[in-house]
Amino acid sequence: MSAVLPLPTVVALRQRAHWTDRIAHAALLLVVLALVVFLALPLASILVKSLQNGEGAFVGLANFTSYLASPSLLSSLWHSVWVSLMVTLVTLPLAFGFAYALSRSCMPFKGLSRTIALVPLLAPSLLSALSLIYWFGNQGIARGFIQALGFETIYGAPGIVIAECFAVFPHALMILITALSLADARLYEAANALGTSTRRKFFTITLPGAKYGLISAALVAFTLVMTDFGIPKVIGGNFNMLATDVFKLVIGQQDFQRGAVVGLLLLLPAVLTFVVDWLISRKQTSMLSARAVPYRPSPAPVFDALMTGYTLLISALMLAMLGMAVFASFASFWPYDLSLTLKHYTMGWVDAEIGDAFVNSLKLAAGTAFFGTIIVFTGAYMLEKTRGLDVLRPVVRLLAMLPMAVPGLVLGLGYIFFFNAPGNPLNGLYQTLPLLVLCTIVHFYTTGHLTAVTALKALDAEFESVSASLKVPFFKTFWRVTLPICTPTLLDIARYFFINAMTTISAVVFLYSPSTKVAAIAILNLDEAGEAGAAAACAILITAGSTLVTLLFIALGWWVNRRTQAWRNTTTP
């Protein structure tokens, strides 16, 4: 007899699935399937394309080596990198100062300043490029100013850098406001008790506390600029960047292989951002304990006045940018006849098809908001609150986070490669509105998903257990408890989808047909056709539409809060 008995192989018991569990499993499978078809496969097809030649034969890294041998494309790579770096270096301190003023001073008009600084989020990013042309372009009213600074023209790198700074500013600002408002007052009290100088407090408490926010904001700014398409297209002139290269290669020259290579290059910084962000967010969780006391700034006349002046200056610049586009959209014939007219709107609405494009935009945004919210919330619920299919759950988690790392331009490229392939049974979707909606949902999936997961995690983990013990199927609890509690979150997600769908260009630029052209794309086309006034009018229409919808959502949120969240406002005896 051997001394060691072989361990009996034990097959772990498995619980019999209830029919309601099977419904949950089916829903989860559908979400996975959707994410695979509309995210993973398109991305995979970029990779495949980059390794093939024009006839579809495998050529290894030949496309990459030929790319690196092409001096014009290499110069685009260099342009993209230094422009992105430059914008990051300029925007970060500006946004930090603004966020610091909002969170650490007693300046007046905080709400108003914040709103003004965040307005560019409601406009297509290329609005700032259009405005810059009106200010400093060949026929700009302040052209002399830019020449006095030593620049020959605004077109090219200077214009791109300035316009991107405006476009990226609110993104960096939001991150930094969050980072700076998470301060523990007790640290400052302890420092004061020890007689620490203001300067030392800033460098030993404030800056380290906002460190992760700063890194995150820098990465976001860099990636946004690197992958932005609209601004270089409008104001870049002959200054080539990776994002504009992709478009030229794929749409202009039909060179899919090189397009795929550039697409993968664009994916790099985004993936890097994603990984770094993930690493620091894991460290960050323990920073602020539940017992922290929120920091409240105390009045300091000189400092507050300085901060007020600074925010006023930035806000004025923001308004100048927006205001010029508004003014130009009403000007009869720039720069010769500046009398006000509605003709860019009225004529553009019909002749330049702004009307159709705007209606398409609204359809796209409404579809994205409606279906996106349903898909995202259902996916998050199935992931967090149902049981079984444990193998699949990490896959869903990963796929839901992936869109964050994929620039819109790359996603759109993947959609062309995948859905436009002749053998694909889903080929019929290509260039249709449903595909535009799906692409936009996937593009902005991660933020919606994280918002939903956060809201769901805040709910008691045992609701589903209690329901099962009372023999109430999960979908009934979903309907009676989870959904009503999460209504405000649903509205947030829907608004986020709507605004982004209204203003996005990068993903849809590859996917529209004349009948599904959206307003943000129409701006590009009008600009290219020299219809600057109509382009400005179209950009203003989008901004106005987004603003109106935001206000509507705020009103709806207020109403929903009163109707369904009454239980929150009750007081404990």
Place this chain on the structure above:
Amino acid sequence: MTYLQLQGIRKSFGSFQALRDIDLSIEKGEFVCFLGPSGCGKTTLLRIIAGLETQTAGSIHQSERDISVLPPAQRDYGIVFQSYALFPNLTVADNVAYGLVNRKQPRAEIAARVEELLKLVGLPGSGVKYPAQLSGGQQQRIALARALATKPGLLLLDEPLSALDAIVRVHLRAEIRSLQRQLGVTTIMVTHDQEEAMSIADRIVVMNQGVIEQVGTPQDVYECPATPFVAEFIGKVNVLPAHALGQGRFRVGRLELQGAAHCDAHVAGASVHLYLRPEDRVAEGALEGIANRVWGEVSNVEFLGGSCLAQMRIDELDGQPLLVSFSLNQMHDLGVRVGARLEMALRSDRLRVF
């Protein structure tokens, strides 16, 4: 009659064995507590009974029915969690009626049943309120009413009192006990609080590191702990290293103690530990003729209100510290204070030897 029968329940998470071969049977109408330190597997066992987790191996029978692999919805139990898990957006009445509505009973019948349950848990007329308007103790009563609404055969309580204030906790546990007696529902409660378990349970299942150490009535478990773990986990106890002399006699320090009958098993010469509770001594009245008399000096007194716990250096134990408890009256009568010398007799019939 056995109502719930667990056989060979095992649960592993990867290479970690959370539960090893648990066998347990619970009688109909019994109130059983799973007691143990955190991480001992008591909550996992409760969740396995509820079907919220699945055991790696082993079977569960409830009223003769094999429920080992049935989903929660096909089992028969009501459950109350530490977090209450009340639906915050529904009124108290809707919460209590949550399981009833699904059974398609007439509305008036449901309303009557809800009011009956609210009366049962001592909160009549509070149906229109939202959970957030109630105190923690009241919310837990509502959770109890909700769990009992469908008249389940088994009531599972997962640390239901742990989130409450000390006073509310003591009050509510007495109510849960009397409610359980009144309804006769078989109940399992998980707790890490030994006092709670002893005051409420018919039987206590003491668990440690995934195994059952002892199953018995509260008195059993306290007076006759089956293992050193149980002796040390429940109540306070002095542990004295000693040598067995055979026939139930032990040498500790300069003392020779005669243990009770069950101590015969230890052969002469073996190293053992003697377990003696602080209250197992005679200190009052005439000590003449009583065995195991010792002298000691009080080195520290921990005052506990109605009683105190004195740390004493016992001469006969070569100065080994011994915890001895005195009531407040004894404290005054015997002059228990730091530095005092006292005589007493150890009750060796109470000794547990391991």
